[in-house]
Amino acid sequence: xxxxxxxxxxxxxxxxxxxxxxxxxxxxxxxxxxxxxVREELQLIEETLAGIAQAAAVTPRPGLRASILENxxxxxxxxxxxxxxxxxxxxxxxxxxxxxxxxxxxxxxYSWLMAASIGLAIMSSLAALFFWSRWQDTEQRLxxxxxQNAVMVQHVSxxxxxxxxxxxxxxxxxxxxxxxxxxxxLAPAPDAQAIVYWNPASAEVYLNAGSLPAAxxxxxxxxxxxxxxxxxxxxxxxxxxxxxxxxxxxxxASAFAVTLEPAGGSPSPTMDQMYVMGAAS
Amino acid sequence: MRLFYSQIFDxxxxxxxxxxxxxxxxxxxxxxxxxxKARDKDALGYLYDHYSAAIYGVVLRIVKKEDIAxxxxxxxxxxxxxxxxxxEASKARLFTWMFNLARNLSIDKLRSKEIKRELKTDxxxxxxxxxxxxxxxxxxxxxxxxxxLLEHLQPEQQLVIKLLYLQGxxxxxxxxxxxxxxxxxxxxxxxAMIHLRKLVGE
Numbered sequence: 001x002x003x004x005x006x007x008x009x010x011x012x013x014x015x016x017x018x019x020x021x022x023x024x025x026x027x028x029x030x031x032x033x034x035x036x037x038v039r040e041e042l043q044l045i046e047e048t049l050a051g052i053a054q055a056a057a058v059t060p061r062p063g064l065r066a067s068i069l070e071n072x073x074x075x076x077x078x079x080x081x082x083x084x085x086x087x088x089x090x091x092x093x094x095x096x097x098x099x100x101x102x103x104x105x106x107x108x109x110y111s112w113l114m115a116a117s118i119g120l121a122i123m124s125s126l127a128a129l130f131f132w133s134r135w136q137d138t139e140q141r142l143x144x145x146x147x148q149n150a151v152m153v154q155h156v157s158x159x160x161x162x163x164x165x166x167x168x169x170x171x172x173x174x175x176x177x178x179x180x181x182x183x184x185x186l187a188p189a190p191d192a193q194a195i196v197y198w199n200p201a202s203a204e205v206y207l208n209a210g211s212l213p214a215a216x217x218x219x220x221x222x223x224x225x226x227x228x229x230x231x232x233x234x235x236x237x238x239x240x241x242x243x244x245x246x247x248x249x250x251x252x253a254s255a256f257a258v259t260l261e262p263a264g265g266s267p268s269p270t271m272d273q274m275y276v277m278g279a280a281s
Numbered sequence: 282m283r284l285f286y287s288q289i290f291d292x293x294x295x296x297x298x299x300x301x302x303x304x305x306x307x308x309x310x311x312x313x314x315x316x317x318k319a320r321d322k323d324a325l326g327y328l329y330d331h332y333s334a335a336i337y338g339v340v341l342r343i344v345k346k347e348d349i350a351x352x353x354x355x356x357x358x359x360x361x362x363x364x365x366x367x368x369e370a371s372k373a374r375l376f377t378w379m380f381n382l383a384r385n386l387s388i389d390k391l392r393s394k395e396i397k398r399e400l401k402t403d404x405x406x407x408x409x410x411x412x413x414x415x416x417x418x419x420x421x422x423x424x425x426x427x428x429x430l431l432e433h434l435q436p437e438q439q440l441v442i443k444l445l446y447l448q449g450x451x452x453x454x455x456x457x458x459x460x461x462x463x464x465x466x467x468x469x470x471x472x473a474m475i476h477l478r479k480l481v482g483e
Contacts, residue, residue, distance in 0.1 A: 010467035013474055016373070018381040019451055029372060044478050046374045050335070051481025052446050053380055055426035057334035058341050060354060065329055068355050072325065072362050143453035147463050154460060 006031065007041050016045045021140055022133040165243040172197050172206050172244055181256050183278035188260070189213055194276045196223070196247075196256045203249040205234055212239035212275060215260060222261045224269050225253040225280075236265040253280045310375050317365045325362060332376065333358075336383045343387035343449040353390050357383040388449045433480055438473035441466060 014020050015028040031038045172178055178197045185192040194210035207223055215221055215238055223234040227250065234256070235247040257277035259269040308316070308327055316324035336357055341350040361379055368378050427447070431439045440459070444450040452470065456463040 008471065010471040013467070013470055014452065016377055017445065017451075018385070019453075045474055046377045048474050048478040048481055049380060049446070050374070050376045052427070052430070052442065052477065053335040053339055053376070055430045055481070056338045056342060056447055057426075058338040059334045060337040060351065061347075064337075064351055064354065065326075065333070068329065068358050069322075069326060071355060072359055073322065075359065140453070143451070143457065144463050147453055147456035150457060150460060151462055 003031075003035050003037050007038065012038070012042055012045055016042065016049055019140075021137045023137070169244045175199070177201055178204075178206075179280070181278045181280045183210075183256060183258065183276035185276055186274050188273060189275050192276050194258060196278070196280075197244065198250065198253060198256070198280060200251075200253075203251045205247040205250050206244040207237060207247050208244055209237060209239040210276075212258065214239055218263055219260050220263045220265065221258050221275070222265045222269070223247050224257045224259065225250040226255040226257070227252050229254075231257070231269050233265065233267070236261070255279045311370065314365070314368065314370060314375060317362070325358075328361070329358065332379060335376070336379060339380060339447065340383050340387045342447040343384065344390055349390060349394075350387075353383070353386050357386050360386065384449055391449065430477065430480060434473050434476060438469050438476070441469045442473050442477070445470060 011020070011024070011028060015025055020028065028038075028042075032042055033039075178199050181196040181198055183194045183196065189212070192210070192212050194212055195208040197206040197208070198204070205223075205225070209221070212221060220236045221239055222236045224231040225234045226232075232250060232253075233248065234250050237245050237247070255277060257269070258275050259266075259271070260273040260275060261270060308324070313324055313328065317328065333354065337350060337354045340353045340357065341347065344350050344353055357379070360382055364382075368375065372378075373381075431442060434442065441455060444455045445452065450458075452466045453463060455461065456466045461469075
């Protein structure tokens with residue numbers, strides 16, 4: 001067995017915190033008995049635990065000491081409990097009248113009963129211990145399964161979101177009624193490119209932000225459609241992600257353009273901040 | 282750590298603390314355990330003087346309220362006294378045994394009061410450190426110690442150590458509540474402990 005791997009698995013830390021099942025704890029104890037490295041590591045972990053607790057120590061109110069020590073003194077039955085009171089004297093005269101043998105019998109019976117009930121008690125304690133340890137094991141496994149499950153759920157929902165976005169993108173890209181309107185870079189970013197997918201019949205507009213640079217903080221991009229020679233707001237967006245973004249519906253566009261505006265957009269485009277533009281027909 | 286405390290604080294109660302053994306003569310651990318097992322009340326007083334601050338600190342950070350913390354600390358010492366016969370020195374140091382016992386009692390107390398969730402969802406960092414602000418004036422705490430100590434760790438390791446040692450979480454609970462895989466929690470826990478051992482080592 002690779003002792004270093006065993007030590008670095010973190011099982012010793014779990015042991016010190018009392019988090020292991022009885023069978024795993026037993027294994028650690030056996031390992032510690034056999035390997036000095038394991039013993040040494042446990043020692044270091046326990047010292048660190050003491051160090052943490054020491055650093056986090058809070059001195060209790062001075063009165064607590066007396067209260068605790070007094071309570072323990074009062075509760076601890078230090079004096080040996082006196083044996084049960086002697087049998088009533090009245091019973092004594094009867095005894096000599098009984099023959100010796102029958103007097104022994106009840107005592108035998110009593111010790112047999114005693115033995116049986118002790119045996120029963122031991123058996124049920126053992127059974128309880130057994131089920132308790134099984135329960136502990138199960139509890140621990142369940143907790144780790146739940147943790148794993150939560151991680152899986154997160155993964156699945158992230159994947160689902162992405163798949164949905166991609167399906168939408170694919171649907172737009174493969175729909176012949178959508179018209180691709182490439183927009184080329186202008187003065188602020190001559191190399192930038194973006195594409196609008198526009199369905200003239202349903203008026204739906206999707207945008208691929210393409211290679212637009214990330215908007216500076218406090219700014220957002222705004223898409224405009226040129227309708228009858230006038231700019232019409234088609235919605236704001238941030239230049240992040242590859243997925244198509246659904247924009248406002250636009251009818252009868254002759255061109256599309258993107259400008260950089262203060263966050264939230266503007267009522268009319270800032271002409272010298274026009275990044276890309278492309279003709280729709 | 283020893284240097285650090287004595288330099289920065291001149292506390293009236295530090296004689297109670299784990300490492301600063303001043304007034305009473307030193308009793309080593311095996312001897313202390315033997316005397317406790319022999320029902321020696323003086324040994325119990327010694328135990329209280331040397332460990333109560335560390336135990337109370339852990340309990341208070343988990344249960345948050347002073348009156349409940351006192352009750353749990355009382356139960357803890359009662360249980361230590363009654364169950365000392367079950368303590369096996371071959372399995373753990375006395376403090377480790379007492380720490381886990383006190384931590385478990387604190388967690389049970391929280392569960393019984395059904396206030397666990399409410400407390401746990403609070404901002405962790407605030408909780409762990411805010412203990413100090415609510416304190417009586419005469420009760421100086423060493424908590425600057427824990428803040429300073431954990432500052433040496435990366436934030437994600439700090440979180441794990443705080444949750445495990447000062448908030449009563451199990452590793453599985455940390456994984457579950459913070460959406461971190463259990464393996465990652467264990468790795469962070471181990472790395473943090475390795476880092477801390479250099480700092481708390483004498």
